[in-house]
Amino acid sequence: MARQFFRGRPFRNTHENRAFDRLCHAVELYTQNTDDVRVIGNVEYDSGQIDALVLKSHAITIVDFKDWGGVITIGPNLPWVNQDGLKVKGGSYANPFMQICAYRAELASDLETAKWPGQDYSHISGFVLFLQNTEFQMYPHDPFSRETGHWFSAGDWDGGVQHICHLSSPKLDLSVAQLDELVSLLRVKSYIPQPEGRLVPARDL
Numbered sequence: 001m002a003r004q005f006f007r008g009r010p011f012r013n014t015h016e017n018r019a020f021d022r023l024c025h026a027v028e029l030y031t032q033n034t035d036d037v038r039v040i041g042n043v044e045y046d047s048g049q050i051d052a053l054v055l056k057s058h059a060i061t062i063v064d065f066k067d068w069g070g071v072i073t074i075g076p077n078l079p080w081v082n083q084d085g086l087k088v089k090g091g092s093y094a095n096p097f098m099q100i101c102a103y104r105a106e107l108a109s110d111l112e113t114a115k116w117p118g119q120d121y122s123h124i125s126g127f128v129l130f131l132q133n134t135e136f137q138m139y140p141h142d143p144f145s146r147e148t149g150h151w152f153s154a155g156d157w158d159g160g161v162q163h164i165c166h167l168s169s170p171k172l173d174l175s176v177a178q179l180d181e182l183v184s185l186l187r188v189k190s191y192i193p194q195p196e197g198r199l200v201p202a203r204d205l
Helices: 014-030 096-114 157-166 176-185
Strands: 003-007 037-045 048-056 059-066 070-072 081-082 125-130 135-140 152-156
Touching: 003 014, 014 037, 014 048, 014 059, 014 157, 037 096, 037 176, 048 096, 048 176, 059 096, 096 125, 096 152, 096 176, 125 157, 135 152, 152 157
Parallel strands: 003 037, 059 125, 070 135, 125 152
Antiparallel strands: 037 048, 048 059, 070 081
């Protein structure tokens, strides 16, 4: 079955629709034809909207899009801010890390109901994908724990999608049937990513 793409309702924001299409094309580029991969966009949960899920036999990754760039200061407990002091929102949460934590807990709870033996959902990964060129710095007094670093990371397109595609854990071992069951559980529809085209600014028309 190889790589398949799904989506709930269309995203509300243009940059999210474009980012999801770009993510789908990048997954095609950085995974093998023989890999069983499911990429799912716009998953609705009580805790909010998961922008994307990337599912593989040995990885479940929550991806959240942020249309920001520049120098971003991050930490697990404090607001994420750019070089001008503007806050990078995490939906209704104090920062994107807390947002990912809430999504991860709710997804893990759903998966527990499937009662698939031998799966450790503490190995669900989270990735905040910045859509512009970004440089990260940490709050010196609000570091991420070593344990958090095993499952959470942030990056931009430059290397970020490769990282997502390379994530793998022996504590997760999902069959093709289980991947498809998870897609059904999330109540999403098959999706064909739009081709990436060159945009012509109005001034050049």
